[in-house]
Amino acid sequence: MTDNRTATGSGARGPVLFIYAHPDDESFGAAGTIAALTDRGVPVTIVSATRGEAGEISDLELATPETLGEVREREMRDAMAVVGVTDIRFLDYRDSGMAGTPENNDPRAFVQAPEGEVVDRLLRLIRETRPETVVTFGPEGIYGHPDHRFAHRVARAAVLAAGDSRVGSDAGEPWCVRGLSYNAVPRERIQRLAQRPNGPFRSLSPEEMAEMGTPWSEITTVIDVSDFRERKERAIRAHLTQVGEGGPMSDMPRDEVERILSREHFVRAPLPWDDGPPPRDLLDDLAALYPAEPG
Numbered sequence: 001m002t003d004n005r006t007a008t009g010s011g012a013r014g015p016v017l018f019i020y021a022h023p024d025d026e027s028f029g030a031a032g033t034i035a036a037l038t039d040r041g042v043p044v045t046i047v048s049a050t051r052g053e054a055g056e057i058s059d060l061e062l063a064t065p066e067t068l069g070e071v072r073e074r075e076m077r078d079a080m081a082v083v084g085v086t087d088i089r090f091l092d093y094r095d096s097g098m099a100g101t102p103e104n105n106d107p108r109a110f111v112q113a114p115e116g117e118v119v120d121r122l123l124r125l126i127r128e129t130r131p132e133t134v135v136t137f138g139p140e141g142i143y144g145h146p147d148h149r150f151a152h153r154v155a156r157a158a159v160l161a162a163g164d165s166r167v168g169s170d171a172g173e174p175w176c177v178r179g180l181s182y183n184a185v186p187r188e189r190i191q192r193l194a195q196r197p198n199g200p201f202r203s204l205s206p207e208e209m210a211e212m213g214t215p216w217s218e219i220t221t222v223i224d225v226s227d228f229r230e231r232k233e234r235a236i237r238a239h240l241t242q243v244g245e246g247g248p249m250s251d252m253p254r255d256e257v258e259r260i261l262s263r264e265h266f267v268r269a270p271l272p273w274d275d276g277p278p279p280r281d282l283l284d285d286l287a288a289l290y291p292a293e294p295g
């Protein structure tokens with residue numbers, strides 16, 4: 001059977017293409033899922049629009065603002081080596097920084113890139129790699145980072161364009177992905193984390209907080225990645241300039257950390273070429289293999 005669109009649940013399928021904005025998005029969001037895929041022989045390609053040049057540096061011994069992009073690229077390659085991925089593509093835009101910061105206006109910033117240009121590049125990549133499934137951010141960008149929201153828009157548009165034979169006749173054969181999913185963090189979890197004194201998201205206002213993450217009711221796919229948690233944790237720790245020595249969850253009880261790292265969440269998006277409910281894809285297979293209650 002050579003038809004890519006026939007799900008069999010056995011043997012290696014794929015590839016799966018993950019489209020993110022910054023080094024570490026992939027490790028926090030999906031390192032467990034990625035490890036589960038590569039263990040099953042599924043090829044994985046990861047796109048990062050930027051090298052995280054605008055982020056805070058956890059330890060000034062590790063990088064300077066000038067070297068940060070280069071250092072973070074290396075960290076991401078180290079992190080992904082832990083979960084079996086070597087195919088990492090950088091789009092070479094600059095990290096746009098958090099909403100309202102001066103970095104938003106840098107002409108090299110990802111959010112300043114013409115939307116059509118980015119969509120065209122991703123469309124070509126999709127037609128070249130012919131992924132079964134594409135994973136990217138949802139419209140909310142998890143916690144509203146402008147680069148995450150922009151990555152969602154361009155990745156979704158590129159998936160739709162890649163399957164449309166009227167688009168990009170010079171950009172390869174049309175390719176209809178089987179699945180498009182958005183990496184999600186439950187809103188309740190973000191709100192819980194934000195209450196911790198040193199936790200991530202602590203700087204968000206109550207208004208911002210109400211819009212963060214994804215409500216349970218919208219999450220379609222939960223994968224229990226406990227079997228891959230140790231590797232996920234090593235991948236996260238490889239992002240040293242972001243997580244520092246102790247990591248962002250260092251002040252949390254160990255059982256809470258393990259619970260957080262043991263679940264990955266996705267929202268399956270409908271596609272115009274589906275005749276009914278979205279067909280089963282690799283993420284559905286993993287969710288069936290490693291079932292988890294939301295949490």
Ligand SMILES: [Zn+2]
Pocket residue numbers: 021022025145148
């Ligand atoms: Zn990010």
